[in-house]
Amino acid sequence: MFKKILIAEDYESFNISVQKVVEDLKISQPKFDSYCDTAFDRIKMALQENAPFELLITDLSFDADHKKQKLETGQQLVEAVRKIQPDLKVIVFSVEKRQEIIDKLFNDQKINAYVKKGREDVTDLKRAIKSVYNNERFISYDLKKPSKDKNAFEFSTFDTQLVSLLANGMLVKEIPLYLKEKQIKPSSMSYIEKKLSNIRESLDVKSNEQLISVCKDFGII
Helix, strand or coil: CCCEEEEECCCHHHHHHHHHHHHHCCCCEEEEECCHHHHHHHHHHHHHCCCCCCEEEECCECCCCCCCCCCCEHHHHHHHHHHHCCCCEEEEEECCCCHHHHHHHHHCCCCCEEEECCCCHHHHHHHHHHHHHCCCCEECHHHHCCHHHCCCCCCCHHHHHHHHHHHCCCCHHHHHHHHHHCCCCCCCHHHHHHHHHHHHHHCCCCCHHHHHHHHHHHCCC
16 A cells, blocks of 8 residues: 555645545555645655655645645646656545546546545545555546536526625625625525525535535636
8 A cells, every 4th residue: 555645635624534544544654735836845855855755635726825826726736746756646636527627637637546525535535545556547436427417506696606705705694784785685694594505415515615615616706
């Protein structure tokens, strides 16, 4: 089994899934980074020290903050890593469902596995690591289904506005007043909570934090 792996992930809630898998597989030297630049620097340093990483697990979407980054996405991180360590095994762990994006990751950036974040992600990630270790390609089972079987959610303008408000830092309890001031209806707390719950359920996420991440990955906000 892999001994030295690097996980690039900026959401603590998803990091818990990875940590669970790492512990179960008894991987002894996991390292975690929440920025693509620091992950890349760690990989480069490991090469210089002749102690390279064997596996990179990375998300695709990373939230911007006060710390300016040269590498802003998981795609950019993988592309940069491929130039200095082309044989590094790579697993992408993301909420992205668009087949064209996933195909590009396999075809252009030569990733070894793709695991979709969701209800079965701990099991899938464990299977992916084992598969990649055995030089096999892995992709989450539900992404192999015909597109008509995938869970599709059509965002209305109102839905997009709700998620955008959350992404901009507005609390759920503050949204009704905001909508009333803008004369946007419906604006009741019960309606907003129900609407957000329906969106989360449709996208198979459990929290508003994860919902924001999903919508950014999908390009909705």
